[in-house]
Structure formats: C-alpha cells, structure tokens
Amino acid sequence: MMYRLIIVDDEQIVLDGLKFLIHDTVEDIEVVATASSGREAIAACEQHYPDIVFMDIKMPGINGIEAIEAIKKRHIDTRFVIISAYEQFEYAKQAVELGVSDYILKPIRPDKVTEVLHKIIHEITVERKQRLREIENREKIEKIIPVLEHGFIYSLLLNTDYRDELTKYQDLFEVKNEKGYVMVIEFGEGKHSELQNKIGTGIKGQSFYPKVQSAIKYKCKCIVGPMIVNQMTVLVYENHMDSEYEQRIKAFELADAIYNAIKQLVDSNIYIGIGSCYALEKSKNSLEEAMFSLNRITDEHIVHINDISEKDSSSDDYTYIDIKEDQNRIIKLLELGDEEQLVNAMKSFFNKINKKFHGDMVDVRNTILELMVMVLSCSYRNDLQEEIVGYSSYLNELNRLESMVALQNWCLRKVSFISEQVQSKKGKHISKVVLHARNYIDAHLREDLNLIDISKEVSVSPQYFSKIFKDEIGLSFVEYVRKKRIDIAKEMLRTHKYSVKEICYQIGYNDPNYFSRLFKKLVGVSPTEYK
Template identity: 85%
Template sequence: MYRLIIVDDEQIVLDGLKFLIEDTLEDIEVVATASSGREAIAVCENYNPDIVLMDIKMPGINGIEAIEAIKKRHIDTRFVIISAYEQFEYAKQAVELGVCDYILKPINPKKVTDVLNSIKNDILVERNQRLREIENKEKLKKIIPILEHAFIYSLLLNTDYRDELIKYQDLFEAKKRKGYVMVIEFGEGKHQNLHDKIGTGIIGQSIYPKVQSAIKYKCKCIVGPMIINQITVLVYENQTESEYEQRIKAFEIADSIYNSIKKLVDSNIHIGIGSCYALEKCKNSLEEAMFSLNRITDENIVHINDISQKNNSNDDYTYIDIKEDETHIIKLLEIGDKERLVNEMKTFFNKVNKKFHGDIVEVRNTILELMVMVLSCSYRNDLQEEIVGYSSYLNELNSLDSIVSIQNWCLRKVSYIVEQVQSKKDKHISRVVLNAKKYIDEHLNEDLNLIDISKEVSVSPQYFSKIFKNEIGQSFVEYVRKKRIDIAKELLKTNKYSVKEICYKIGYNDPNYFSRLFKKLVGVSPTEYR
C-alpha cells in the first residue's frame, strides 16, 4: 500500500482527486489532504507519505516552498505538481527539486492515473533494490568472517594469500596499501603448558564474537579466528608518519584493544606487534609479531622495534631468517630429498641454538613451530595418524629436557616423515613419469630437454611438465640437476676424475657453470667437497 497526500487550496479539487484515486487505484491510500503549504508540511510530518500531489499557487507558503521544506525531512517522498499555471520558472524550480511530474488544471483523470502508476513502479523498484541491498549486506556480514579466517589461515600456513588480500580490499573498500600484524594471546604466555592453553582457548571461543567486535571497533582490520589461545589481526595503515610515530600509534591501538578485551575476559592478555609493511609483505609483520610475543616478560604489549632497541643486538640471524629456513626445510621435505634435508636441519639447529644462546625454552618453541609446519606437510601428503602419530608429538617434545635430545628427536621424526612422503609419492607415480625417469636416468650424460623427453613418453611438453612436477615434487630441470649433482658427488669421492672430467661425464659442457651449480646446491665447491 502506498500513502498519498493531496495539497490544494480548492476543496473541489481535493474532493475530486481523492474520489478519483480511491476509485481507480486500489493500492494507493489517500491518508490526508491539506489546503495550504504550511498545513502540507504538518501532515507530512504525521503521515510520512510516499507521494504528494502539490498545488503550486496557494496563499502563504506556496507549493515550491512547501516541497523544499518537506524534502529536508522526507527525502524519499515523490512529488507531483498540480497547477493551472504554466510559467517556466515554476517548472524550472520543480525540476531542481526533483519533482516527478507536472499536471495542469483542468485535471485529466487518465493523466493522474498514468503518473501515479509510473511513480508506484519507481517506488517498487527502489524498494526491491533496497531489500536486495539489505539482504546482500546480511550475506556479506556472514561471509566476511569466513573469508577473514581463510586469509589469516593462509598467512599462518605460509601459503599464497595475495588473492584473498585483493578480495578484502574490494569488500572493505580499503584504500590503504600498508599494514601491520598484531597477535593477541590469552593466558600465561609462552611458559603456559598446552593443557592450559587449550583451556584458555575454549573459554576464549565462547566470547570470541564480542572480542572480535571490540577489536574492529578500534581499527580497520582483518580479525582471524581463535587458534588455541591466540588471535591474529592485520591492521590497515597508511604509514605516513615516521617509523617512531607509526610505532606509537600501533601501540596506542593495541593498548586500547587490550583494555577493551580485559573487560570481557578474565585472563592475562599479551599482544605482540610487527612492523608496518606493504600488504603483500604482511607475512614479515606476522613473524615479527610472533617474535615479539615470545619475548614478552613483564610487559603486556611489545612492539618488534622496541625489542630491537632494548636488545641492541648485532645478531644477523633474524626471526624472518628462521621462517625462511623453515620454509626451505619444508620444500625439501615435499621433494623427498632426505640427504639435503638432514644437512639443512643440522645447520638450522646450530643457527637457532647460537641465536638463543642455548636457551632450551626458546629452542623448543622454535622447533615446535617447525614441527607444526612438518605435520601440516604430512597432512597435505595424506599421511595418516597411525603412520605419523601426530597426537603424541607435543607431549614428546615437551618431555625432552636438553637441546641435544630435542634435535635428535626432531631429526628422527622428520627423517621418518620424508621417507613416508617419498614412499607414498612413488606408489602414485604414473607410467608416463616412470618411463620419463627411467629415460632420464639412462641418459644423464647427454643433452636432455623437456621437448625430447615429452616425445619419448608420447605426451605434450605442457602436460608432461605439469604431471612430472605434481608427482615428483620437482620440475623436470630440478630433477635432472639433482640426479647429476648426486652422481658428481659420488665421482668426487673416488678421486679418480678431475672436476672437468666429471662435468663432461654428467652431461654438462661448461666446467665453470658446473662448479657454480654444484656450490649452489651442495653449499661448497666441487674441489672443497672432495
């Protein structure tokens, strides 16, 4: 039903229009009539009409003035002017006010019904559009937290999050291109045992919506899910200030969030904050935030740059370096290169132990981060609980009381998992890839290229490249390089051949290129390897 008000200083016009509309248009209700501009303003306040038929020439406040006053309070009301006057100035003012139509006296009944039907259709379209907008907002409100969580998971699992990032910038209409990460932890901090962390996490989940709202109220951000006892937050930032000013601003936001959450949660709260980066590099800020969180002692909030100032350390092995080494280790695990994996892990242990000066808590926390990534890799490769024994890892690691025992335990576990990953891949290798591997192994001393191998196994180069990488975990080029370098290592151990002779035996024509490649993959030159 549409509400309509008629305004005219002639009673006969009011009565005639009221009768015409009620007789011919069932879905329009004439809720009131008025005989002056002042009276029209008053009845519109009371009835909030959808449509007003307004006479122009009336004593006191005229129709144009009345429309102007009414529109300030009722912006969605449609107006139709009724008048015996055809002056251009009135029509011009009416157009400027957004009047829908202009009906001249004497009134043509068909013109009235046509105009009102047209306005009804316009109103209906607008109402439906508003309804869709409301429905879309409700849907968006439900889906945004899901997308936010997916983004944070991508960030935490070290996967490519750039596509998700573009979605958020579009959804939130975010114009800022920089940001920083803060990690909020509930409980007693890094020395809290796993059981207590899970208990805190369960309590936190029950009030998570309120915590999420409190965070979003303080800043423009993406809020991740509660994972055990932590929430990861990406805060948008312009970074127009100096580093120091930006750090102070980030700390003030964190402090405000801290105070809001303390009112909701009966638990200790700690917040680690990373530096501000371009959004596509926010992974760096996440690592710094985690690093800051793990360095909290008596404080509730710590910024990464405050730690740098406090420690004034010249340690070149940063937390970002640790994450890069961990990522490299996982790549070797995926490939199934056990020998290089073990060597890389031993080097990693030495660097971590040196960095933390033998602090077993710090070393254990770092190894725990690595093992979470290792178990995630195992899961992606479909290794089951009965094979890997995921559920016992945390208890086993927490029970170890020396750095040596932690390192040995980690090496045993990772060595076993890489064997299982490789075994599972070997079982699923297709006949095409098996034939290709056999051909490559038998012709390593020759010039090998993707097109020739593809012809040998009768598939297109594009398809062969794809299935080879999917099934082996290495590209064709990477696989050939590794096989040749492995043979070179064995030949070097015999001391029977010169470096140049070995270069030619494994299919390379340039000894300098071979030496550079060998050092890149092995870590030392061929001469040093002997």
C-alpha cells in the first residue's frame, strides 16, 4: 500500500534532496506534492489528502505551525513531521505539543528521515488495522443484536427468567438505564375490537419488520422483539423521572411518534398498548399492563395503562398486575414444594380477590379458573398425566361449586395435591450425581457453599452440574441452598431458643441483616415476626 507524502520547505534544495532520498530509500511512500510556503501547503493538502506532511517551521507568510493548525481542522488523520534548524528548536517543541508525530533537525540526516517514515508507516498501518477490526466487530455485534433482543423478548413473553439476557444486552452496549416500560404494537385490518386477518398480517409483517424495527430504534433506545403472529413487543429504556404523569406523557408522545412513523411504512391498522415504567427486572409487569391496555382499545389507536378510564374503583388497592404477581408466586411455590408458604399464599390470594370483587362468585370463579389454567400448565411441564391429575373434570367440578368456601377449599386441595405430585415426580428422577450433591449440601449447610466446590465434589463441570441440578430438583443450586437454610431457620425460630443472630451464623450466613432481608423475602415476614 502506498502512503501519500507532501514536503513543505522554502528552500528548493531541501525539497529536491528529500524527494530524491525518499524515492530511493522508502518503497511505500509517494511524494504527491511539494510546497514552499504555508499557503501552498494548505492548498496542496486540499487537493491530495496526504497521509504524511514534512513541514518546515520558518517560512514567509503563514509559518509551519499556523499551516499545521489550519490543515488539521480538515485532515485530522494526517501525520506531521517538523523540519527545523537548531535555533528553531523551541518552535519545534511547540509543534510537538500540537500533536506532531516527530521532528527532523537541519542539516538533515538520511537515516533519520527513513527512521521517522518507517515509524509513522507502522503507526498508520496499526491504526488502520485496529479501525478495520472495530468495523468488523461492529458488524458482528449488529448480527448478535437481534438474537439477544429476540431471546430477551421470548423469555419475557414465556414468563421465564429473562434477567440473564437483559444483563448480557446491558453489558454489551453499556446501557446504564435501570428502568423501562413495554409497548405492544399490533397490526391488522379493521377496528381493534373486530380485528381481522391476523395471520395474514403477520405473514406480511415478516417483510416490513426490518423497516419497522429501524423506525422504532431511530425514535428511542429500546429492545425490539420479533413479529409474533401480528404483534411486536418493545421494551423502552427510561431514565428516572419523579412524576408518573410526566413519564406517562413522554411514553404516549413516543408511541404517537412511532405510530406515525410506522404508518408511512405499513398498509395496515396499528394499535399500541403501553405499560407503566418499572425497574428492568420487573419488565414482566409492564408487559402484562401493555397487553391489558391493548385489549381495552376501542376507537383510539394508543392506550396507556394509567389512562384507562373504565377501571373499577374497587381495583385501586388490588390491581390486575397484583393478581398476576400473586398467581405467579403461587405457581413458583407449587414447584418449590413449600407446603406452608403455598397454603398461606393461597389463603391470602382468596382474601384479596374476595375483597376486590365484593364476594361476586362469577368474578372470583373466573379468577380462580385463570389460576388453575396456570397450575395445569405447570403440571404439563412436570409431565403429570391425566390419570394422576384428572384435569379433564376440573371445569365441571368448578362450575358446580355454589359457595365461596367450597370454591376456595376445592382450589386449595387441587393445588396442594398437584404440588405433592410434582415433588414426588422430581424425587423419582434424581440421578446419582444430583443425589450425591444434594446429600453433600444438606450435610454442609452451615459451611460456605459454592457451585465450583460442589461440582468438584461430584466430579462434573460447574456448567453441567448447574443444568442437571435445576432440571432434576426444580431449583437452581443457590435457590436450593437458600430454601434449605430458611427451612432450618424456621424450625429453630419455632423453638424460641435462639436469637436471630445465632440462627444466622448457624445456618451459614455471616450477615444478620442480609439473613433477615432474605427471610422476609422468602417467607413473607421477618424472623422476629415469624411464629
């Protein structure tokens, strides 16, 4: 590769000598122009875009330093080498401070010229390779972005743990935002309440998806999910805002801008539901609200969850999102097999929905039916068969129940039974490796346990052990250790023989404050309140 060089000096003998020397000694350099003044140097650079400029300091009119300042404004990548006599050395130092690569003293030594040029060529080559690598890496990242985004959105939609995907995305792009909200965008024909041709619109959507995705990303910093049937899910990053109303207005204005941008690209009706702003790890809440908002659209095209005017005043204290959170917690406790907490959570849930719906059997029955659908989905995941669960008769049984007490007792029996069956199923499929690990953990709960040490104990890699332990036990290694330690803590608290601090240290924790926070998070009450 040839590098372009311009030589600037007011002495013709210097220009000719340098040009001849460089031509004979440095193969990769082409002298594209010479100049005898600062003004000529500036004009030559505009014409030839040099990689390197040899610049004399002392010249008539515009001197070398002034010429360098003017050229660098237009050619920031050009490298400069100062040519100066000994008496001009102070000027040379000033030029070096301006970012000049090197300087050559007169009388000029040929070996110094070749040394300086080879050094600069090496620097330019390294810099260009680095720039090329950055471009290639950026292209690779651009290919990874949709994979990460789609993986995150799928995890969000399927109600699985999406925190790993979110962390990877934030780390990769150095996203500092801690909050966000979800928009769900739906495409179709006709009014939203009578939306038609959803599948056909979804098929067409695959063709206009890239343009729509780009239009959304141009408007805001966000994660854009794939087109699923006729819907797209978008998580918008948000900075902290003190006012909910201010944040809502901002979200609505963004949705309106997105709506107008997409309208220019798509021959379809567009509807957008917006959820509230939450901490990113609670994005599921915003998704539920966005879906709820979308389903409440009538004549408008955009609805925010907090603008829905037809909310039942009785729902102010216990919202739709609260119901979903409690239902999800019940399912998690079912899979954990914590009978005590499961029963308490169920009773609390019944009390809340009774109060919310003022004892209306239809609304309570529908809410419990929704919970049972989630319970049955959990039983499918754990491979429980019809002959064990008997789920085909659930709907008829549920509809025959005429009192609130009978309805709730029936639900409690069914959920408790399925929880027992899930634990039994897990117990029958524990491998020798996981059984060994579980026995070791149970025997060393009061010690400092970590995944790597347990993996060594059972002679498998940490990654493989983590997977099979979660698959067979139903809990991650950390979740299992926490559960066992909290179970021991509850037994010790019931005896009233130990202080909270003593229990903390005996079950393997070093910080009583951390233990108390963890206990309250998992049990629902603090250790001092537990009976």
